[in-house]
Amino acid sequence: xxxxxxxxxxxxxxxxxxxxxxxxxxxxxxxxxxxxxxxxxxxxxxxxxxxxxxxxxxxxxxxxxxxxxxxxxxxxxxxxxxxxxxxxxxxxxxxxxxxxxxxxxxxxxxxxxxxxxxxxxxxxxxxxxxxxxxxxxxxxxxxxxxxxxxxxxxxxxxxxxxxxxxxxxxxxxxxxxxxxxxxxxxxxxxxxxxxxxxxxxxxxxxxxxxxxxxxxxxxxxxx
Amino acid sequence: xxxxxxxxxxxxxxxxxxxxxxxxxxxxxxxxxxxxxxxxxxxxxxxxxxxxxxxxxxxxxxxxxxxxxxxxxxxxxxxxxxxxxxxxxxxxxxxxxxxxxxxxxxxxxxxxxxxxxxxxxxxxxxxxxxxxxxxxxxxxxxxxxxxxxxxxxxxxxxxxxxxxxxxxxxxxxxxxxxxxxxxxxxxxxxxxxxxxxxxxxxxxxxxxxxxxxxxxxxxxxxxxxxxxxxxxxxxxxxxxxxxxxxxxxxxxxxxxxxxxxxxxxxxxxxxxxxxxxxxxxxxxxxxxxxxxxxxxxxxxxxxxxxxxxxxxxxxxxxxxxxxxxxxxxxxxxxxxxxxxxxxxxxxxxxxxxxxxxxxxxxxxxxxxxxxxxxxxxxxxxxxxxxxxxxxxxxxxxxxxxxxxxxxxxxxxxxxxxxxxxxxxxxxxxxxxxxxxxxxxxxxxxxxxxxxxxxxxxxxxxxxxxxxxx
Numbered sequence: 001x002x003x004x005x006x007x008x009x010x011x012x013x014x015x016x017x018x019x020x021x022x023x024x025x026x027x028x029x030x031x032x033x034x035x036x037x038x039x040x041x042x043x044x045x046x047x048x049x050x051x052x053x054x055x056x057x058x059x060x061x062x063x064x065x066x067x068x069x070x071x072x073x074x075x076x077x078x079x080x081x082x083x084x085x086x087x088x089x090x091x092x093x094x095x096x097x098x099x100x101x102x103x104x105x106x107x108x109x110x111x112x113x114x115x116x117x118x119x120x121x122x123x124x125x126x127x128x129x130x131x132x133x134x135x136x137x138x139x140x141x142x143x144x145x146x147x148x149x150x151x152x153x154x155x156x157x158x159x160x161x162x163x164x165x166x167x168x169x170x171x172x173x174x175x176x177x178x179x180x181x182x183x184x185x186x187x188x189x190x191x192x193x194x195x196x197x198x199x200x201x202x203x204x205x206x207x208x209x210x211x212x213x214x215x216x217x218x219x220x221x222x223x
Numbered sequence: 224x225x226x227x228x229x230x231x232x233x234x235x236x237x238x239x240x241x242x243x244x245x246x247x248x249x250x251x252x253x254x255x256x257x258x259x260x261x262x263x264x265x266x267x268x269x270x271x272x273x274x275x276x277x278x279x280x281x282x283x284x285x286x287x288x289x290x291x292x293x294x295x296x297x298x299x300x301x302x303x304x305x306x307x308x309x310x311x312x313x314x315x316x317x318x319x320x321x322x323x324x325x326x327x328x329x330x331x332x333x334x335x336x337x338x339x340x341x342x343x344x345x346x347x348x349x350x351x352x353x354x355x356x357x358x359x360x361x362x363x364x365x366x367x368x369x370x371x372x373x374x375x376x377x378x379x380x381x382x383x384x385x386x387x388x389x390x391x392x393x394x395x396x397x398x399x400x401x402x403x404x405x406x407x408x409x410x411x412x413x414x415x416x417x418x419x420x421x422x423x424x425x426x427x428x429x430x431x432x433x434x435x436x437x438x439x440x441x442x443x444x445x446x447x448x449x450x451x452x453x454x455x456x457x458x459x460x461x462x463x464x465x466x467x468x469x470x471x472x473x474x475x476x477x478x479x480x481x482x483x484x485x486x487x488x489x490x491x492x493x494x495x496x497x498x499x500x501x502x503x504x505x506x507x508x509x510x511x512x513x514x515x516x517x518x519x520x521x522x523x524x525x526x527x528x529x530x531x532x533x534x535x536x537x538x539x540x541x542x543x544x545x546x547x548x549x550x551x552x553x554x555x556x557x558x559x560x561x562x563x564x565x566x567x568x569x570x571x572x573x574x575x576x577x578x579x580x581x582x583x584x585x586x587x588x589x590x591x592x593x594x595x596x597x598x599x600x601x602x603x604x605x606x607x608x609x610x611x612x613x614x615x616x617x618x619x620x621x622x623x624x625x626x627x628x629x630x631x632x633x634x635x636x637x638x639x640x641x642x643x644x645x646x647x648x649x650x651x652x653x654x655x656x657x658x659x660x661x662x663x664x665x666x667x668x669x670x671x672x673x674x675x676x677x678x679x680x681x682x683x684x685x686x687x688x689x690x691x692x
Binding site for chain 2: 049050051052053054077080081082083084102103104132144146147175176177178179180181199201202210211212213214215216217218219
């Protein structure tokens with residue numbers, strides 16, 4: 001854990017690991033990039049909206065025997081809506097994303113594109129259109145592209161593995177015949193990034209530390 | 224500063240935020256409650272009907288409207304618990320497939336996400352989006368959640384005809400999706416195709432009154448005139464019950480009739496009838512029949528008859544009421560030789576039945592008169608008048624022994640049995656037992672026919688509309 005001060009406002013900020021070089025200052029909303037021991041304010045990111053999400057930074061959950069904490073959030077927008085991706089920091093130091101879209105949750109982990117057998121990867125690398133229904137095999141699970149859209153990052157908070165400021169990407173959602181789902185994204189000149197995992201409910205991940213809302217009974221999930 | 228903060232009395236914890244955020248409609252200025260900020264994409268103002276873009280910071284008006292709005296039966300913002308989860312109505316859509324119209328409420332719970340409450344005007348179904356694709360089942364149906372679904376008709380267009388409230392997608396009146404239904408009793412899988420995107424919704428039919436109680440509206444009246452495609456037949460559980468009871472009753476009937484059917488001997492008496500002698504009267508007293516209706520079978524046996532016959536007149540008289548029932552039988556046997564050789568015919572042991580005799584004590588009076596047959600080859604010829612002359616009443620009662628004329632005597636044994644159900648009675652009983660199961664079966668088949676009626680009538684109507692065009 002590296003403790004420092006925000007180069008913009010001087011508020012205390014901390015970096016958990018070298019894999020998470022970006023921290024959005026809780027006070028001035030500057031995106032602070034850490035390069036070795038140097039800190040650099042990259043600009044001010046938009047504040048995340050006060051949305052009706054039961055998730056917030058600090059929420060804990062688990063997958064099997066491993067537990068995680070939500071430490072960052074990126075809010076993505078596309079032509080017909082927006083969704084949140086929450087950075088899950090596992091106890092072993094690894095990370096995953098808890099996607100929150102239309103009241104549903106997907107817990108995804110990054111997959112090496114070499115593990116993907118699909119025309120989707122080549123089409124995206126060639127900046128060509130991906131038809132829905134295109135098949136993909138990711139780690140021996142069969143998927144079909146269900147949604148293709150251009151997305152852009154509109155807000156973020158907490159600790160992040162990348163600078164979300166002004167980020168936009170092509171995004172392909174994939175569905176499977178079981179609970180598996182995946183997402184393949186390509187931002188600018190970067191190579192494709194593949195995330196695969198499954199749909200979960202808040203009960204499945206035994207979420208704790210959820211936001212309370214007036215008049216709504218808070219569910220108590222079995223840990 | 225720090226000291227002051229410490230010294231200040233602890234502020235009460237802030238109450239949790241509300242999920243409802245009131246904003247003003249940019250078209251009419253009316254207050255619009257946003258219930259799922261951050262996820263809601265479209266809002267249709269409940270005052271003016273304008274469609275607003277919830278993804279734009281200032282609620283841009285997408286479609287202006289100033290029309291009076293219909294109000295959904297369940298008010299938007301109403302909360303109710305369905306199957307253990309509290310849901311709030313946030314959106315309302317009316318849709319039509321061109322023939323049938325129905326309503327759909329979009330439900331929201333901050334921890335559970337979205338659900339749909341579909342109201343076909345009779346019954347409600349609770350829908351959830353599937354997060355996985357149903358598996359094909361032998362190419363003839365779909366498998367989901369351990370259930371097998373069969374396709375219900377062809378894909379058909381579904382059009383939005385009215386909308387109010389907020390949605391996580393862009394809504395518009397006139398928006399048309401292609402829907403394909405798959406059903407199993409109680410549940411439907413609805414597949415919607417729209418602009419290259421396919422969504423699957425699982426709809427579970429709620430019990431009568433379940434949604435009404437949850438959201439505080441009047442109970443719907445039960446009727447099964449126009450069943451929903453996934454409506455379970457209300458007669459099916461009854462059908463099983465009725466047939467199980469019917470079969471048990473039928474088996475019981477057979478067992479009882481088997482026991483009751485075993486005949487019971489009441490009396491057996493032998494007397495001698497004199498051929499062409501006087502009439503004899505035999506009285507069997509005290510034939511006791513149990514309450515209810517019984518069958519009485521009288522067997523007469525005259526095994527030594529040869530080219531002769533015995534007329535038997537029976538009279539069964541109730542000792543109490545003196546009501547009597549009459550019947551008769553004939554024991555006869557003839558034989559001889561003709562051009563074809565030896566021949567014989569006749570029944571030496573006739574059986575006479577009295578059916579459905581009420582319970583009570585009876586006397587059976589048997590009047591016998593034996594006659595010789597003077598057929599071909601027989602030389603003797605006894606005038607019929609002899610018989611009538613000799614058949615005097617004076618010989619009745621105790622006319623045992625030899626005939627005064629010394630004629631040939633024929634021993635006749637009269638046996639009285641009771642019990643033994645008529646086959647006709649058993650069939651009648653079976654019919655009575657099976658009336659209810661058969662009625663239930665026909666009601667079930669009628670329900671299933673009505674449930675599938677749209678499949679055939681839909682095609683016919685399409686043809687009609689083509690010819691009309």
